[in-house]
Amino acid sequence: MSDVLAVTEHRRGELRDVSLEMVSAGRDLADEMGGDLHLAVISGDVDAYADQVNREGVDAIHTVEYGEEFNHDVYAQAVEQLADDLDAEYVLMPNSVNGLDYAPAVAEGLSLPLVTDVVDFSADGELEVTREQYGGKVETTIEVSEDRAAITTRPAEWPQAEGQGDAEVSAFDADIDESQIQSTVTGFEEVAGGDVDISEAEFLVSIGRGIEEEENLPLIEALVEATDATLSSSRPIVDNGWLPANRQVGQSGKVVTPDVYIAIGISGAVQHVAGMKGADTIVAINTDPNAPIYDLADYGIEDDLFDVVPALIEEFGGEVPDV
Amino acid sequence: MSMKILVTVTEVAEVEDEFEVAGDDIAEQYLEYDLNEWDDYAIEEAVQISEENDDVEVVTATIGPERSEETIRMALAKGADRAVRVWDDAIESADYLDTDSKADLLAAVVEEEDPDLVLSGVQSADEANGATGVTLAEKIGFQWAAVVNDLDLDIEGGVASVHRELEGGVEELTDVESPAVLTIQSGINEPRYASLRGIRQAQQKPLDVKTIDDVGLDESVVDSPLAQTSMYEPESEGDATIWSGGPEEEAEQLAEFLRDKGVVDA
Numbered sequence: 001m002s003d004v005l006a007v008t009e010h011r012r013g014e015l016r017d018v019s020l021e022m023v024s025a026g027r028d029l030a031d032e033m034g035g036d037l038h039l040a041v042i043s044g045d046v047d048a049y050a051d052q053v054n055r056e057g058v059d060a061i062h063t064v065e066y067g068e069e070f071n072h073d074v075y076a077q078a079v080e081q082l083a084d085d086l087d088a089e090y091v092l093m094p095n096s097v098n099g100l101d102y103a104p105a106v107a108e109g110l111s112l113p114l115v116t117d118v119v120d121f122s123a124d125g126e127l128e129v130t131r132e133q134y135g136g137k138v139e140t141t142i143e144v145s146e147d148r149a150a151i152t153t154r155p156a157e158w159p160q161a162e163g164q165g166d167a168e169v170s171a172f173d174a175d176i177d178e179s180q181i182q183s184t185v186t187g188f189e190e191v192a193g194g195d196v197d198i199s200e201a202e203f204l205v206s207i208g209r210g211i212e213e214e215e216n217l218p219l220i221e222a223l224v225e226a227t228d229a230t231l232s233s234s235r236p237i238v239d240n241g242w243l244p245a246n247r248q249v250g251q252s253g254k255v256v257t258p259d260v261y262i263a264i265g266i267s268g269a270v271q272h273v274a275g276m277k278g279a280d281t282i283v284a285i286n287t288d289p290n291a292p293i294y295d296l297a298d299y300g301i302e303d304d305l306f307d308v309v310p311a312l313i314e315e316f317g318g319e320v321p322d323v
Numbered sequence: 324m325s326m327k328i329l330v331t332v333t334e335v336a337e338v339e340d341e342f343e344v345a346g347d348d349i350a351e352q353y354l355e356y357d358l359n360e361w362d363d364y365a366i367e368e369a370v371q372i373s374e375e376n377d378d379v380e381v382v383t384a385t386i387g388p389e390r391s392e393e394t395i396r397m398a399l400a401k402g403a404d405r406a407v408r409v410w411d412d413a414i415e416s417a418d419y420l421d422t423d424s425k426a427d428l429l430a431a432v433v434e435e436e437d438p439d440l441v442l443s444g445v446q447s448a449d450e451a452n453g454a455t456g457v458t459l460a461e462k463i464g465f466q467w468a469a470v471v472n473d474l475d476l477d478i479e480g481g482v483a484s485v486h487r488e489l490e491g492g493v494e495e496l497t498d499v500e501s502p503a504v505l506t507i508q509s510g511i512n513e514p515r516y517a518s519l520r521g522i523r524q525a526q527q528k529p530l531d532v533k534t535i536d537d538v539g540l541d542e543s544v545v546d547s548p549l550a551q552t553s554m555y556e557p558e559s560e561g562d563a564t565i566w567s568g569g570p571e572e573e574a575e576q577l578a579e580f581l582r583d584k585g586v587v588d589a
């Protein structure tokens with residue numbers, strides 16, 4: 001038996017979708033390795049969350065009541081104690097921002113090998129996991145030669161588990177050492193507000209690092225004007241201060257669902273894709289035929305944006321700026 | 324009050340548009356090396372702290388081959404004072420240098436340097452483990468915060484007030500007791516370009532090269548229960564229709580599509 005302990009996640013009173021993905025991923029791993037799937041629900045309204053994650057495929061749910069919001073020291077202690085108590089071989093955590101903040105500590109605390117951002121499991125005696133490298137251009141398989149490991153899984157890679165489950169929910173009496181809690185959450189802040197809401201737009205022209213310099217932005221703005229589109233971007237454009245934060249599409253920016261999304265000079269990194277994969281039609285303009293954006297594009301132009309965009313502006317009777 | 328900041332700095336490989344996998348990695352001729360984007364932000368943050376306060380030393384730590392000295396010199400040119408690079412044959416021939424091994428080596432450097440603050444990047448652009456900083460924190464008994472996009476350091480009080488950038492445009496405000504490891508998110512500042520003067524000065528700054536033995540560990544530190552068994556180009560999941568025929572024709576096809584779809588009436 002190789003049991004799996006999968007950890008769920010919530011924020012500001014709401015279960016996060018990734019928790020239901022953890023059920024699917026956890027079931028997947030438990031089936032590969034032939035074991036039970038245990039879930040951990042830590043902090044906040046644990047009974048309500050436990051109820052929501054009680055889906056088909058879950059064998060047991062363990063709640064740890066302590067505090068309201070996520071704190072990495074609480075999570076690390078609770079998960080480590082639970083894993084020990086259950087003798088779980090595999091600890092599965094989401095590769096979310098909070099996962100980045102506690103999963104490595106759990107691995108270290110339990111002396112488990114750690115593999116992060118995993119997209120697939122397979123087992124042939126030993127566990128093998130698949131993960132990406134070089135910005136998603138290649139995949140690698142990693143063999144885990146111990147029969148225990150800490151693993152984080154990529155968000156949105158597994159479906160959200162469905163079907164009412166009948167797992168028993170029990171309270172786990174974790175012994176949280178308060179002196180080990182050396183960070184305090186003092187609040188939350190919403191950023192990226194303002195007058196434009198790209199998540200409402202039906203037609204987005206989105207620009208990425210392929211634009212190279214701020215001086216070249218007017219080219220894209222001219223296209224936006226000629227087509228009456230809304231302008232959005234990938235993260236580096238916002239990081240550079242060329243566009244305000246409310247234009248950023250992706251994991252840490254906005255989720256958009258337009259009819260048409262044109263990604264210009266955007267590679268299609270996983271955190272970007274998290275924000276735009278729900279677009280009805282995706283068009284990529286990217287010189288690199290191996291760019292991951294082509295994995296989800298419906299249409300593509302494998303050509304230089306500095307040639308294609310001016311031609312496009314002219315198609316719509318716009319003025320091509322001198323850049 | 325004097326202070327020392329250690330910044331972990333890694334060079335990352337970028338892959339050219341066309342490439343081939345040879346054995347278990349991309350063939351060397353298709354790789355280009357550069358300073359990891361996230362570490363660039365971490366260096367800038369450390370250098371800014373050193374400029375705003377008296378008596379702050381910024382030391383970089385890298386596990387990397389000789390080639391990575393180009394990257395390290397870049398960090399020195401941007402204002403770091405000194406660099407440590409750990410490498411030797413055992414590391415070079417390690418089958419799989421996992422996060423645990425790297426963090427062990429970095430922890431040994433921390434032990435020697437005894438910094439008050441450690442800054443690392445959220446992730447390395449090529450491997451994207453997103454795990455080295457927090458693993459290191461746990462090994463050296465420092466507090467930590469991951470994915471920091473705002474930092475306000477109270478040096479006297481020993482507290483770092485940070486924003487952690489969560490998903491969906493929400494930031495978590497957290498106070499972290501120092502000494503701490505912070506993993507720095509892109510966008511936290513505006514990394515400077517190295518000036519010509521900086522580049523010249525960087526040549527004179529100390530860059531110590533150390534072996535596993537020098538940092539007080541033995542070769543078993545590079546052993547790992549993990550092994551990479553293959554690398555391959557994933558089969559494209561996409562079935563994109565590619566418009567071709569040169570920029571004009573391509574633009575025409577896209578324009579026609581947009582009009583048909585009814586999103587543009589121009």
Ligand SMILES: Cc1cc2nc3c(=O)[nH]c(=O)nc-3n(C[C@H](O)[C@H](O)[C@H](O)COP(=O)(O)OP(=O)(O)OC[C@H]3O[C@@H](n4cnc5c(N)ncnc54)[C@H](O)[C@@H]3O)c2cc1C
Nearest residue numbers: 208209210234235250251252253265266267272287288305
């Ligand atoms: C915790 C975390 C959260 C993140 N959140 C987000 C997020 O919300 N949103 C986001 O976008 N990213 C996010 N990222 C960053 C993400 O990992 C990538 O770094 C980023 O998306 C890359 O942006 P890009 O595609 O514009 O740049 P690159 O990856 O550098 O791609 C540029 C592309 O332009 C192409 N190109 C270059 N020149 C031309 C030309 N002349 N014509 C046509 N094409 C050209 C290249 O082939 C390349 O594919 C996050 C990262 C982390 C770690």
Ligand SMILES: Nc1ncnc2c1ncn2[C@@H]1O[C@H](COP(=O)(O)O)[C@@H](O)[C@H]1O
Nearest residue numbers: 331333386443444446447452453454455
């Ligand atoms: N070989 C290395 N040498 C020094 N620092 C590293 C190395 N690898 C990773 N790091 C640091 O750890 C961060 C996260 O890397 P990773 O966990 O590999 O995604 C990087 O931004 C670096 O600051």
